[in-house]
Amino acid sequence: MPTVDVHTHMYPPALMSVLRDRQAVPYVRLFPDDVASGDRLVILPAEESGSTARGRPIGPEYYDVAKKIEFMDAHGIDISVVSIANPWLDWVAKDEASEMAKLVNDDVEKMCREHEGRLFHFATLPLSADVADVVKEVERLKKLKFCRGIVMGTSGLGEGLDDPKLDPIWQAIEQQQLLVFIHPHYGLPSEVFGPRSGDYGHVLPLAMGFPLETTIAMTRMILSGTFDRFRDLNMLLAHSGGTLPFLAGRIESCIAHDAHLKKGGMIEKRRDIWEVLKKNIYLDAVIYADVGLKAAIDASGADRIMFGTDHPFFPPLGEDEDQWLSVTSNMSAIKSALSGDEKVEQDILGGNAVRVLRLTA
Amino acid sequence: MPTVDVHTHMYPPALMSVLRDRQAVPYVRLFPDDVASGDRLVILPAEESGSTARGRPIGPEYYDVAKKIEFMDAHGIDISVVSIANPWLDWVAKDEASEMAKLVNDDVEKMCREHEGRLFHFATLPLSADVADVVKEVERLKKLKFCRGIVMGTSGLGEGLDDPKLDPIWQAIEQQQLLVFIHPHYGLPSEVFGPRSGDYGHVLPLAMGFPLETTIAMTRMILSGTFDRFRDLNMLLAHSGGTLPFLAGRIESCIAHDAHLKKGGMIEKRRDIWEVLKKNIYLDAVIYADVGLKAAIDASGADRIMFGTDHPFFPPLGEDEDQWLSVTSNMSAIKSALSGDEKVEQDILGGNAVRVLRLTA
Numbered sequence: 148m149p150t151v152d153v154h155t156h157m158y159p160p161a162l163m164s165v166l167r168d169r170q171a172v173p174y175v176r177l178f179p180d181d182v183a184s185g186d187r188l189v190i191l192p193a194e195e196s197g198s199t200a201r202g203r204p205i206g207p208e209y210y211d212v213a214k215k216i217e218f219m220d221a222h223g224i225d226i227s228v229v230s231i232a233n234p235w236l237d238w239v240a241k242d243e244a245s246e247m248a249k250l251v252n253d254d255v256e257k258m259c260r261e262h263e264g265r266l267f268h269f270a271t272l273p274l275s276a277d278v279a280d281v282v283k284e285v286e287r288l289k290k291l292k293f294c295r296g297i298v299m300g301t302s303g304l305g306e307g308l309d310d311p312k313l314d315p316i317w318q319a320i321e322q323q324q325l326l327v328f329i330h331p332h333y334g335l336p337s338e339v340f341g342p343r344s345g346d347y348g349h350v351l352p353l354a355m356g357f358p359l360e361t362t363i364a365m366t367r368m369i370l371s372g373t374f375d376r377f378r379d380l381n382m383l384l385a386h387s388g389g390t391l392p393f394l395a396g397r398i399e400s401c402i403a404h405d406a407h408l409k410k411g412g413m414i415e416k417r418r419d420i421w422e423v424l425k426k427n428i429y430l431d432a433v434i435y436a437d438v439g440l441k442a443a444i445d446a447s448g449a450d451r452i453m454f455g456t457d458h459p460f461f462p463p464l465g466e467d468e469d470q471w472l473s474v475t476s477n478m479s480a481i482k483s484a485l486s487g488d489e490k491v492e493q494d495i496l497g498g499n500a501v502r503v504l505r506l507t508a
Numbered sequence: 509m510p511t512v513d514v515h516t517h518m519y520p521p522a523l524m525s526v527l528r529d530r531q532a533v534p535y536v537r538l539f540p541d542d543v544a545s546g547d548r549l550v551i552l553p554a555e556e557s558g559s560t561a562r563g564r565p566i567g568p569e570y571y572d573v574a575k576k577i578e579f580m581d582a583h584g585i586d587i588s589v590v591s592i593a594n595p596w597l598d599w600v601a602k603d604e605a606s607e608m609a610k611l612v613n614d615d616v617e618k619m620c621r622e623h624e625g626r627l628f629h630f631a632t633l634p635l636s637a638d639v640a641d642v643v644k645e646v647e648r649l650k651k652l653k654f655c656r657g658i659v660m661g662t663s664g665l666g667e668g669l670d671d672p673k674l675d676p677i678w679q680a681i682e683q684q685q686l687l688v689f690i691h692p693h694y695g696l697p698s699e700v701f702g703p704r705s706g707d708y709g710h711v712l713p714l715a716m717g718f719p720l721e722t723t724i725a726m727t728r729m730i731l732s733g734t735f736d737r738f739r740d741l742n743m744l745l746a747h748s749g750g751t752l753p754f755l756a757g758r759i760e761s762c763i764a765h766d767a768h769l770k771k772g773g774m775i776e777k778r779r780d781i782w783e784v785l786k787k788n789i790y791l792d793a794v795i796y797a798d799v800g801l802k803a804a805i806d807a808s809g810a811d812r813i814m815f816g817t818d819h820p821f822f823p824p825l826g827e828d829e830d831q832w833l834s835v836t837s838n839m840s841a842i843k844s845a846l847s848g849d850e851k852v853e854q855d856i857l858g859g860n861a862v863r864v865l866r867l868t869a
Binding site for chain 2: 306307309310335336338339340341342343344346347348349350351353354355358359362363366367370371386390392393394395396397398399400401402403404405406407408409434435436437438439441442445446461462463464472473476480
C-alpha cells in the first residue's frame with residue numbers, strides 16, 4: 148500500500164512570478180535592509196509587524212517540483228496530492244480571477260503529468276469571480292486528469308462557507324464528486340492572543356488561530372444546513388478538523404440548549420454534527436500527537452483519516468536534518484494511536500486516500 | 509464513593525443584591541418592555557444586542573442554595589464544590605474589591621457550613637485590588653473551613669495569566685495548596701463568528717469562544733514559564749481544558765519549529781505541555797461526548813479528570829424535565845469512555861475530587 152500525503156503545498160512557477168511582482172500581502176520579496184536572510188514569503192498581515200522577522204524564508208522547496216519529489220523520497224512518501232498554499236487566489240481582482248485560476252490549475256496539472264504516478268492535485272477556484280464563472284472552472288476541472296478535488300479557504304465568496312450564494316458551487320462540486328480540502332488562513336484577530344503574544348513567536352496564531360478558524364467555518368456550514376442540502380458533498384479538513392472532533396460534543400450540546408434555535412425549528416431537522424463527521428467529512432492526520440489523532444479517529448472513523456505533512460511549512464530549525472520533525476511526529480502519532488494494527492495504520496498512511504481519491508500509480 | 513460536581517456555579521445572595529443594583533454588564537434586571545420573560549441575567553456584552561433575547565432568564569437556581577441541593581439530589585450528586593459564576597469580581601472598582609471579595613467568600617462559606625458534607629467551594633479573589641491585597645485574601649482563605657481553591661477568569665490583573673505581576677499571587681496559592689479553577693468568560697470578538705452568527709443563537713461564542721479563551725490563556729501561561737517558576741501550582745481547567753488536550757501536539761510542534769523561540773532559548777529549558785498536563789493540570793469532564801473525554805483522559809491521565817455539570821447554566825429547554833440533558837450527557841460520556849471500568853468511572857465521578865480536594869462528608 149503506497150504512502151500518500153494529502154496535505155502538501157506548492158506555489159507553482161506561474162504563481163511564484165505573480166507573487167514576486169506584488170507589493171502587498173501576499174508577496175515574495177528580498178528586503179533591502181535584510182538581504183542576508185534571502186527571499187521572504189509574507190502571506191499574513193501579522194507577519195509584517197511585531198517583534199519577529201517579516202514572513203518566512205522561501206526557497207525552492209516552495210516552488211520547485213524536484214524538491215517536492217526529493218522530500219517525498221526522503222520520507223518514504225509514494226504519492227502527494229498537492230494544493231497551492233494559502234491564501235490561494237482569494238486576493239485576486241474579480242476580472243483577473245478566472246484567467247489566474249486557469250493559469251495556476253493548468254500549471255499544477257502539468258507538474259503532475261510530468262511526474263505521473265507520484266503527483267495528483269487539488270485545484271483552486273477563482274472565488275472572487277462571478278459565481279457562474281466559478282462554476283465554469285469547477286466544470287473545466289473534469290478535463291484535468293490529475294485533479295482530485297479543490298482546495299479552499301474559509302472565506303468563500305467573502306462571507307464564509309455558510310453563505311447561501313455558494314450553493315451553485317457546492318452543487319457543481321457535489322455532482323463532479325470532487326473532494327473539497329478546507330484549509331485555514333485568516334486565523335483570529337491578533338489582539339485575542341494578548342499583550343505578550345509577540346514574545347512567543349508565531350506559536351499562538353499558528354497553533355490556535357488556524358484550528359479555530361477551521362472549526363468556526365465548518366460549524367457555520369453545519370448550522371446553516373449546507374450538509375442537509377448537499378448530502379453528498381465531501382470535505383477534507385486540514386489539521387484533523389482544527390478542533391472539531393474535540394468540541395463536537397459541546398457544539399451539539401449548545402445547539403440542543405439554544406432557545407433561539409429551538410424556536411426556529413433548527414434543532415430537530417438537521418443532520419447532526421456526528422453524522423456530518425461520519426458522512427461528509429474526512430480529516431487529515433496533521434495533528435502531531437496520538438491524543439488528537441485518536442480523537443479524530445473516534446469522531447470520523449479510521450477509514451476517513453488521511454496522512455499529511457503540511458510540507459514545505461514547518462521545516463526543521465537545524466540545518467542538516469534530512470528527516471523533518473513535522474513529518475516524523477505525524478508518522479509516530481499514527482503508529483502510537485493504532486498500537487500495532489498495521490492494516491488500519493496503512494489505511495491512514497495511504498489506503499484511505501487511494502480509495503477516496505481514486506489514485507492510481 | 510461519592511459523586512462530586514466540581515464545576516457548578518452560584519451567585520450567592522450577597523452578590524445577587526449587588527447585581528440587581530447595577531446598570532451595566534454584569535447585572536440582573538426585569539426589562540420593562542419584556543416583563544413576561546421575568547428577571548434576566550446579562551453577563552456578556554454580546555448578550556445585550558443581536559437577534560436573540562437579552563441575557564438569559566434567571567431564577568432561584570442561580571442564588572437559592574435549596575435549589576442547588578434539590579438539583580444535586582435529582583442527579584445523584586453527593587457533594588458540590590461551588591464557585592461563583594463569571595464574571596466573578598473582575599468588574600469591581602479597585603477600592604471596593606477587597607471588601608467585596610470578603611463579603612462574597614464569607615457568604616459562600618456560610619452556605620457550605622449550613623450544608624456541611626454537601627457543599628465545599630472555590631473562593632474568588634479581588635483581582636482589581638493591589639497585588640498585596642489579593643495575596644492577603646489568599647491568606648485569609650486559610651480560615652475558611654470549606655474553601656478548597658480559587659475560581660479565576662483568564663484576564664488576571666487585566667493582562668492575562670502570563671503576566672509576571674501575578675507571581676506573588678501564584679506563590680501564595682502554591683504555598684497554600686489551593687487548586688485554581690480556570691474558567692472562561694470573555695470569549696472571542698463577535699466578528700470572528702461571521703456575518704450570520706446571530707442566526708445560530710449563542711452556539712458559536714459559547715461552543716467555541718469559551719474553549720479557545722481557556723486554551724489561549726493556558727498556553728500563554730506555559731509559554732511564559734509560569735509552571736517552571738511554580739512547579740507545584742495546580743490548576744483545574746473548565747470544559748476539559750477548552751481544546752488543550754486536542755491541540756497540545758500542534759502547540760508543541762509550533763514551539764519546536766519557531767525560530768524566534770529557539771533564538772531566545774525557550775525551546776529547551778521549559779516544562780513541556782505534556783508534562784504540564786500531567787503534573788500541574790486537572791481537567792473537568794464537562795465535554796458532553798466520549799470523544800473529547802477520552803482525549804482529556806489520554807492527555808492528563810484518568811486520575812486527573814473530575815466530573816462537573818456547569819449548573820445552573822444549560823437548563824433543559826422543555827419545562828418538565830427533571831433530569832438535565834447537560835448533566836446526563838456528561839455522565840453518559842464517562843460511562844462510554846471507560847467502557848465498563850467501574851473503578852476509573854468512580855474516580856472520575858468523585859474519587860479524584862475527594863482525593864485532590866481533601867473532601868470529607
